[in-house]
Amino acid sequence: MPELSIQVQGVTVTYNGNIALDNANLELRAGSIGGLVGPNGAGKSTLFKSIMGLLTPSQGRVVVNGQPIKVAQKANLIAYVPQSEEVDWSFPVSVADVVMMGRYGHMNILRIPSATDRKIVQESLDLVQMNDFKERQIGELSGGQKKRAFLARALAQKGTVMLLDEPFTGVDVKTERTIIDLLLQLKQEGHTILISTHDLGSVTSFCDQVILVNRTILAYGPTAEVFTEDNLTRTFGGMLRNVTFSTPTPHN
Amino acid sequence: MELTLFTAIWNWFAEPLQYEFIQRAILVSALVGVVCSALSCYITLKGWSLMGDAVSHSVLPGVVLSYIVNVPFAVGAFIFGLGSAIGIGFVKSQTRIKEDASMGIVFTGSFALGLVLISKTPSNIDLQHILFGNVLGISDADMIQTFIISSITLVTVLIFRKDLLLFCFDPTHARSIGLNTQLLNYMLLALLSLTIVAAQQTAGITLVVAMLITPGATAYLWTDRFDRMLLIAIGIGVFSSVLGTYLSYHLDGSTGGSIVLLMTLFFIFTMILAPKYGLLKRAFKIQDAKKMVSTKLQESP
Numbered sequence: 001m002p003e004l005s006i007q008v009q010g011v012t013v014t015y016n017g018n019i020a021l022d023n024a025n026l027e028l029r030a031g032s033i034g035g036l037v038g039p040n041g042a043g044k045s046t047l048f049k050s051i052m053g054l055l056t057p058s059q060g061r062v063v064v065n066g067q068p069i070k071v072a073q074k075a076n077l078i079a080y081v082p083q084s085e086e087v088d089w090s091f092p093v094s095v096a097d098v099v100m101m102g103r104y105g106h107m108n109i110l111r112i113p114s115a116t117d118r119k120i121v122q123e124s125l126d127l128v129q130m131n132d133f134k135e136r137q138i139g140e141l142s143g144g145q146k147k148r149a150f151l152a153r154a155l156a157q158k159g160t161v162m163l164l165d166e167p168f169t170g171v172d173v174k175t176e177r178t179i180i181d182l183l184l185q186l187k188q189e190g191h192t193i194l195i196s197t198h199d200l201g202s203v204t205s206f207c208d209q210v211i212l213v214n215r216t217i218l219a220y221g222p223t224a225e226v227f228t229e230d231n232l233t234r235t236f237g238g239m240l241r242n243v244t245f246s247t248p249t250p251h252n
Numbered sequence: 253m254e255l256t257l258f259t260a261i262w263n264w265f266a267e268p269l270q271y272e273f274i275q276r277a278i279l280v281s282a283l284v285g286v287v288c289s290a291l292s293c294y295i296t297l298k299g300w301s302l303m304g305d306a307v308s309h310s311v312l313p314g315v316v317l318s319y320i321v322n323v324p325f326a327v328g329a330f331i332f333g334l335g336s337a338i339g340i341g342f343v344k345s346q347t348r349i350k351e352d353a354s355m356g357i358v359f360t361g362s363f364a365l366g367l368v369l370i371s372k373t374p375s376n377i378d379l380q381h382i383l384f385g386n387v388l389g390i391s392d393a394d395m396i397q398t399f400i401i402s403s404i405t406l407v408t409v410l411i412f413r414k415d416l417l418l419f420c421f422d423p424t425h426a427r428s429i430g431l432n433t434q435l436l437n438y439m440l441l442a443l444l445s446l447t448i449v450a451a452q453q454t455a456g457i458t459l460v461v462a463m464l465i466t467p468g469a470t471a472y473l474w475t476d477r478f479d480r481m482l483l484i485a486i487g488i489g490v491f492s493s494v495l496g497t498y499l500s501y502h503l504d505g506s507t508g509g510s511i512v513l514l515m516t517l518f519f520i521f522t523m524i525l526a527p528k529y530g531l532l533k534r535a536f537k538i539q540d541a542k543k544m545v546s547t548k549l550q551e552s553p
Contacts, residue, residue, distance in 0.1 A: 105429035111414035137476035
């Protein structure tokens with residue numbers, strides 16, 4: 001496996017003539033957890049979408065595991081856990097159906113699950129402790145269970161890069177613990193994880209890399225070096241309040 | 253007494269079958285019922301119901317032009333149907349106009365073009381038949397067209413049913429695992445246009461949209477699983493189509509109207525009585541919750 005997992009090289013994205021992201025550069029090693037931090041509307045989700053290949057940059061390029069983004073997509077390398085607001089919770093699918101969708105990229109055109117697919121779905125459900133709820137329609141879950149269901153789908157995909165958009169919004173303590181433990185385990189196994197969050201406390205508690213975003217990538221690197229008051233002031237301007245440094249911020 | 257009732261019902265169903273045009277009408281309606289109902293599950297979940305309405309009205313000039321240049325009506329109808337869907341997408345993405353207004357502009361414009369074309373074309377095109385369907389008088393050529401289009405649509409939906417479902421549910425995930433969502437988008441639009449073309453003879457372009465919404469919406473109130481939703485919708489669609497054709501024969505009335513009326517009755521019945529999402533169930537739930545609250549209040553001093 002190439003040592004560099006995610007490379008963003010001079011990426012500029014424009015929407016209707018407005019620059020959403022200007023000349024962003026980032027390198028993330030395999031086996032690390034990166035926390036994407038920045039104010040609302042700073043281009044966090046634009047950067048996410050560029051790394052997933054949903055947006056085509058007007059300049060620059062994204063390379064995942066040494067391959068262009070289109071190739072990486074086809075190889076099912078990038079798994080994604082969406083924000084809860086992006087999901088239609090009244091859709092007639094069960095938890096097991098959703099997790100199976102993580103396997104579609106590995107199936108033939110008719111998407112008929114093999115024994116391996118079923119086994120992986122089962123394992124993924126077990127990992128997030130959602131086996132008891134697998135027959136539930138997705139709208140019948142609590143906030144934390146919903147999050148874990150989509151995390152299971154990302155696990156079932158067996159990619160090497162995982163992107164999570166605001167994974168700790170509206171979840172219970174048990175779910176937060178489950179997610180963090182799983183992410184740390186995936187990191188040990190050499191996966192690359194990128195988390196978009198506005199919860200600065202979670203960054204210091206388990207992210208080893210920090211990426212500061214405001215219109216461009218202002219700084220990135222090991223948490224201890226980059227997560228400084230100076231850098232955060234630069235990122236958030238006057239919007240930053242009540243963040244303590246040196247000790248991890250408690251959160252529940 | 254019982255025997256005469258039985259005979260009466262038997263005759264109600266059997267007597268029309270001696271006519272070939274009724275046999276054909278029932279066959280075509282049933283097939284159209286299957287295709288429309290299958291697609292209606294995707295259309296309602298994707299939130300494209302109004303798109304169905306827009307596309308169905310937009311096919312009018314295509315049908316008229318087909319008669320003028322003497323090609324199968326399906327060709328012109330399909331071109332104008334899909335063209336209008338693409339046009340709507342273009343207006344929405346390239347201007348600051350919202351989607352509902354884009355639809356309104358494109359489909360009324362196309363419909364108006366059709367009306368002018370008909371009024372200025374000295375031919376035997378019957379506007380009534382295009383607008384309201386004429387399945388009892390369907391010609392051989394039109395029947396063959398309906399069969400071919402329905403088969404193509406049904407086979408495509410069957411092959412891509414899981415991809416289309418994922419596209420409706422979570423296009424972002426679909427793209428991130430390498431599915432071509434652009435292609436799926438146009439595939440669903442093309443299927444929508446094809447289905448409208450196939451159903452035009454049965455329900456007419458004014459009512460075809462009901463066949464593309466009501467079965468799916470009704471089935472959605474019955475179940476939480478897509479596969480079951482598909483089967484229930486198809487069941488409702490076929491039953492309404494066949495019974496509606498019989499009804500129109502006995503009433504000597506509009507076939508499309510009878511079919512859609514039956515579907516609507518199914519929906520009303522479902523809306524009230526559905527086991528989990530019906531109005532009655534909801535009323536009971538609210539009552540139970542109130543009772544629970546009041547007993548709890550009494551228990552705690």
